[in-house]
Every structure is written in structure tokens, then in C-alpha cells.
Amino acid sequence: MTFLSGIQKEGIDPILLDGGDWLFNLGNVKKNKFAARQLLQKAKLLVDAYNLFGYAAAAIAEHDLAFGIDTVQQLEAQAKFPFLCANLFDADGKQIFPGSTVIERHGKKIGVVAALIQLPDHFLKKVGTDLEITDPVEALTREVKALGETVDAIFVLGHLDHKDIERVADTMKGIDFILEPASFAGSEPTWINDGEEVTPRNGRVLLQISGQGSTIGRVDLYLRERGTEWKPVSDDPASPGNLYNASHTRLASHIGRHPAMDKLVTEFLTGTHYTGLTEEDVTFIPSKEYLGAETCAACHVEQTEFWRSTGHGRAYATLEKTGDQFRYDCVSCHVLAYGETFVDAHKVGAFKDVQCESCHGTNPKHPEDPAAHRWPQMTDKSCWSCHDPRVTRVPFDPQSAFPQVSCPPLKRD
Numbered sequence: 026m027t028f029l030s031g032i033q034k035e036g037i038d039p040i041l042l043d044g045g046d047w048l049f050n051l052g053n054v055k056k057n058k059f060a061a062r063q064l065l066q067k068a069k070l071l072v073d074a075y076n077l078f079g080y081a082a083a084a085i086a087e088h089d090l091a092f093g094i095d096t097v098q099q100l101e102a103q104a105k106f107p108f109l110c111a112n113l114f115d116a117d118g119k120q121i122f123p124g125s126t127v128i129e130r131h132g133k134k135i136g137v138v139a140a141l142i143q144l145p146d147h148f149l150k151k152v153g154t155d156l157e158i159t160d161p162v163e164a165l166t167r168e169v170k171a172l173g174e175t176v177d178a179i180f181v182l183g184h185l186d187h188k189d190i191e192r193v194a195d196t197m198k199g200i201d202f203i204l205e206p207a208s209f210a211g212s213e214p215t216w217i218n219d220g221e222e223v224t225p226r227n228g229r230v231l232l233q234i235s236g237q238g239s240t241i242g243r244v245d246l247y248l249r250e251r252g253t254e255w256k257p258v259s260d261d262p263a264s265p266g267n268l269y270n271a272s273h274t275r276l277a278s279h280i281g282r283h284p285a286m287d288k289l290v291t292e293f294l295t296g297t298h299y300t301g302l303t304e305e306d307v308t309f310i311p312s313k314e315y316l317g318a319e320t321c322a323a324c325h326v327e328q329t330e331f332w333r334s335t336g337h338g339r340a341y342a343t344l345e346k347t348g349d350q351f352r353y354d355c356v357s358c359h360v361l362a363y364g365e366t367f368v369d370a371h372k373v374g375a376f377k378d379v380q381c382e383s384c385h386g387t388n389p390k391h392p393e394d395p396a397a398h399r400w401p402q403m404t405d406k407s408c409w410s411c412h413d414p415r416v417t418r419v420p421f422d423p424q425s426a427f428p429q430v431s432c433p434p435l436k437r438d
């Protein structure tokens with residue numbers, strides 16, 4: 026919001042677009058009802074926030090279907106901007122969302138079309154729907170044709186696999202930019218070169234953006250002649266054709282907070298007591314395997330002191346500082362065995378912080394007879410569940426990390 030107000034002060038009225046997979050993350054959302062309730066709250070927060078941002082359109086993609094189509098339609102009713110998807114149909118063959126929209130800015134008309142990847146049937150069953158997803162390229166072609174000559178440029182929001190992105194880039198007429206959220210970049214390479222987020226191809230441009238909201242992509246258009254090639258401004262500006270300038274900004278904390286957004290986020294963070302939900306709802310039976318650090322501390326004073334001096338011993342306080350301790354997308358890596366020890370974030374009890382058993386594993390009979398119930402040799406296996414660079418965006422190197430967290434050895438005779 027702060028970043029956007031900055032752009033508006035430059036006299037620019039930006040067109041904000043989202044390529045899809047913005048409401049939910051499929052995962053195992055339905056198993057844990059506390060987390061599921063919060064995901065719904067978070068989706069509502071996102072729609073409210075996008076309304077304030079002044080979004081122009083957002084595509085609907087496969088993760089957005091996690092809670093079924095009715096949920097998406099409720100959120101659509103809350104949104105002041107259209108949800109787009111040209112190739113999603115209900116059981117009666119009716120298209121659910123519009124496939125395109127036209128946005129006017131600075132005297133120009135920009136068409137936006139969107140489609141999603143054709144998902145396998147087992148995936149659609151998983152979200153419990155009888156939806157039909159048709160060929161995305163055919164659907165996009167139909168939408169682009171319908172827009173015809175009425176628009177000055179066309180953006181494709183394509184939550185597609187790389188083959189379809191190639192079909193779009195190579196065969197579709199009349200399009201200018203393809204915006205692809207990077208969801209398939211890891212497992213399934215797209216034709217974007219590694220480390221590059223802007224790729225020109227056949228006179229049109231593919232824009233890729235990711236970063237879980239930590240990065241915003243911006244493209245400035247210098248539209249000189251409809252239907253001609255797009256070239257970066259760094260090319261010869263005297264040559265004919267259209268010019269674009271693409272950039273990415275990391276939304277680092279120095280950009281500053283915005284009071285309107287703070288208000289929304291605070292409401293969300295303080296509204297995490299979900300009424301009507303009990304631990305029985307999630308058929309939760311706490312594991313008896315975990316003893317907790319207090320138990321270990323009785324015999325391992327030196328190791329406990331050392332542990333308290335590391336970040337692991339303060340990991341819960343880290344969340345409390347920003348009021349994030351009741352967030353299900355945070356708590357699991359900042360406590361002991363979330364999901365096995367407790368499920369309601371308001372009942373963390375003795376399981377605060379990354380504890381002894383987060384690393385050493387469980388060994389409930391150990392205190393009775395330590396010599397008979399030894400612990401396995403420590404490996405880096407336990408570290409990766411939390412030090413997952415895909416989530417934390419911090420690289421993890423066990424070799425340099427181990428010495429920093431190795432408790433002092435026991436003094437054995």
C-alpha cells in the first residue's frame with residue numbers, strides 16, 4: 026500500500042493484476058479445522074486488502090479452488106474487481122467467471138484475459154467439485170478474438186504449464202504480455218531462463234513474478250503503435266515499435282507500513298479465536314511421546330542453558346513480538362511438534378520454542394533409565410522440516426549451522 030501510494034504520487038494510475046493462486050494453498054487444508062478456518066479468514070483479508078489496493082483483476086487458478094467453487098464465489102461477491110478464468114465451467118457447462126475484462130487508463134484500453142492449467146481429474150476430485158476445465162489456449166484465443174480491435178494491448182494471465190505457455194507465446198495472435206505466477210518453475214521448467222523474470226519472445230513479453238507477496242513486479246508501457254513488437258526501453262528508442270520497462274521491487278520493511286493495512290492485519294491477528302471449533306473437531310489426540318524441555322532440564326542443566334542462549338530457545342518470543350503467534354502459517358516451525366502436541370494455536374502450553382525433541386527426536390523412556398534408552402546419533406534430517414529454504418527463503422547449510430546449535434557434550438566418566 027505504501028509502495029503503491031508512492032507510484033500514485035508520480036502521477037501514475039497503475040493497473041494491478043494478479044496471475045492466480047492468491048487465495049489459498051492446497052496443502053492439507055481440510056484436515057486441521059483451526060488452520061482451515063484461518064485460511065478462510067486470510068482469504069477474506071486478502072480480498073479486503075486487494076480492494077484497498079485498487080486491484081483491476083485477479084485470475085483464479087488451481088490452489089484458489091482448495092475450498093470448492095462456492096467459497097471462491099463468496100469471495101468474488103466481496104471483491105470490487107473481477108475474478109477471471111476463461112476455461113472453468115460448472116456441471117451444466119456454464120462458464121463460472123468472466124474470461125476477460127477491459128481497463129482504461131491514461132486514455133488507453135488494456136484487455137486482460139485469464140485461464141488456468143488443465144488439471145487431472147484426481148485433482149478436481151480432491152477439491153470435491155464437478156468442474157470442467159477446457160483447453161486453456163482455445164479459451165484464451167476465443168476471449169482475445171472477442172476483444173478484437175477494441176483494446177490497445179492485451180495481457181494474458183496464464184496459470185499454465187510450460188507447454189501451454191509456449192503455445193500461447195508462439196501461436197496466439199493479438200497478445201502483448203503474458204503474466205505467469207512462477208508456480209511451476211521449480212518442478213517443471215518454463216521457457217524462462219533461470220534467474221530471469223522477464224523474457225521477450227516473438228515480440229511479446231513473458232513476465233514472471235513470485236515471492237509470496239514479498240516482491241512486486243512492475244512494467245511500464247510506452248504504447249506507440251498497436252500490434253507492433255515490444256522491445257525493452259534499453260534498446261534503440263528511435264526504432265519503431267512499442268517499448269516496455271520491467272522491474273521488480275522487494276517489498277522490504279524499509280518501505281514502511283500503511284495505517285489502513287495495519288488496521289486490517291491487526292483485526293485479522295486479533296480475531297483468531299474461532300468459535301464453535303473444538304479439538305474433537307479435528308479428532309486430535311495429543312502424542313504422549315513428547316516430554317518437553319522442562320523434563321530434560323532437570324538432568325541436563327548445561328545443555329538447557331546453552332539451548333536457551335540460541336535462537337531456538339526464543340523462537341516463540343520471535344512470533345509474539347509481531348503478534349504472529351496465533352497464525353497457523355507461522356506457529357509450526359516456532360514450537361515443538363505442532364499437530365502432534367497441540368492443534369489450537371491458543372493452547373501452546375509447554376510446547377513454545379524449538380525444543381530438545383525438535384532436534385533429538387522422541388525417546389519417552391529415556392529419563393527412567395538413560396543408559397538403557399539412548400538417543401540416536403544426531404543428523405541434519407530433523408533440521409530440514411523447518412529450515413526449508415522454499416518457505417523461509419533463507420539458505421540452509423547444515424555444515425555451518427550444526428556447530429552453532431550443538432549442545433555441550435555430556436561430562437562422562
Ligand code: HEC
Pocket residue numbers: 334335336337339340341343344357358359360361362379383384404405407408409410411412423425426427429430
Ligand atoms: C521445529 C523447527 C526447527 C528445527 C527442527 C530446527 N530449527 Fe533451527 N531454527 C528454527 C527457527 C524458527 C529459528 C529462528 C529462531 C528465532 O530466532 O526466532 C532457527 C534458527 C536457527 C539458527 C540460527 C542461529 C540462532 O541461534 O538463532 C541455526 C544455526 C539453526 N536454526 C540450525 C538448526 C539445525 C542445525 C537444526 C537441526 C539439527 C535445526 N536448526 C532444527 C527452527 C527449527
Ligand code: HEC
Pocket residue numbers: 343344347349352354355356357358359410411412413416417419
Ligand atoms: C517452514 C518453517 C517456518 C515457518 C512456517 C515460519 N518460520 Fe520463521 N523461521 C524459520 C526458520 C528456520 C528461521 C531461521 C532462519 C535462519 O536465519 O536460518 C526463522 C526465522 C524467523 C524470524 C527471524 C528471527 C530472528 O530474530 O532472526 C522471524 C521474525 C520469523 N521467523 C517469523 C515468522 C513468521 C511471522 C512466520 C509466519 C508468517 C514464520 N516465521 C513462519 C522457520 C519458519
Ligand code: HEC
Pocket residue numbers: 316317318320321322323324325381382385391392393395396398399400401435437
Ligand atoms: C532423569 C535424568 C534425565 C532426564 C530427565 C533426561 N536425561 Fe538425557 N541423559 C541422562 C543421562 C544420565 C545420560 C547419560 C547416559 C549414559 O551415558 O549412560 C543422558 C544422555 C542423554 C543424551 C546423550 C546421548 C545418549 O543417549 O547417551 C542426550 C542427547 C539426552 N540425554 C537428551 C535428553 C533429552 C532430549 C531429554 C528430555 C526429553 C533428556 N535427555 C532427559 C539423564 C536424563
Ligand code: HEC
Pocket residue numbers: 318321322325328329332337379380381382383384385402403427430431432433434435436
Ligand atoms: C537445534 C537442535 C538441537 C536442540 C534444539 C537441542 N539440541 Fe542437544 N544437541 C544437538 C546437537 C547437534 C548436539 C551435538 C551432538 C551430536 O552432534 O551428536 C547436541 C548434544 C546434546 C547433548 C550431549 C550429547 C553427548 O553425547 O554428549 C545433550 C545431553 C543434549 N544435546 C541435550 C539437549 C537438551 C536437553 C535440549 C533441550 C533443552 C537440547 N539438547 C536441544 C542439537 C540440539
